[in-house]
Amino acid sequence: MEEITNKPFKNINFQEATFPLAEYESCVFDQCNFEQVDLSSFKFIDCRFTDCNLSLAPVVGTSFQDCQFEQCKMIGIRFDEANPFNLHMEFNACNLEHSSFFGVKLVKANFSTCRLQHVEFENAQLKEVNFTESDLLGAHFLQTNLEKANFVGATNYELDPDQNIIKGAKFSMDGLPGLLQKFKIKIVQ
Known part of the structure; x- marks a missing residue:
């Protein structure tokens, strides 16, 4: 080559x-x-x-x-x-x-200020990945390792903490509804 x-x-x-x-x-x-x-x-x-x-x-x-x-x-x-x-x-x-990114290992990758709408992250290894200020509308997380991932300022994500590894991950207060979606509760300020 x-x-x-x-x-x-x-x-x-x-x-x-x-x-x-x-x-x-x-x-x-x-x-x-x-x-x-x-x-x-x-x-x-x-x-x-x-x-x-x-x-x-x-x-x-x-x-x-x-x-x-x-x-x-x-x-x-x-x-x-x-x-x-x-x-x-x-x-x-x-x-x-x-x-x-189905099943992909991308440790410490950066996805800052990206449009990640309807992206497949199932079974991915995304330890310490940075999603800062990214739009994750419709992104699919299932059995995804998101240990120490940074979601600060990220928007529109929905992920089930019981179906993904999120130990040590960072989230903005505005992102809490995306973590609690499965419980069908309303969060008011």
Whole structure:
């Protein structure tokens, strides 16, 4: 597999331009379009994606090692099909609606200020993950390890403390209804 290191990619539409299967290390992708581009079996190591569209891109066997995504549109990505070896990603102000992290191990990952509506987190290992200021409307948590996760400022989440591990997790007072939803009680201020 070809290795491409320290290369910047800017304003490229990979729906039209060829994107060679390779190992990309320390590369920067700025304002690139990968929508529905098959990224299966690619390797991204210490790469940064800024203002890119990766929506519906297949990522079967794809490696994401220490990758950062900033202000990216990433709708409907099946991260549960990515290569789990050394998987680590950071997301800031990204739209990840309808994506799946089913059974994925993402310890200490960052999802700050993200749209995580209708995202699948069932059986995921999300210890010490940061969800600060993220919108989790319709996100699905079941048998998810959320130990020491940070939900401060996160909105619209519903998760059952009996069906998930939340020991040491942080929540805002405004988020309490999302933890007590199953009891059908009303909280008033």
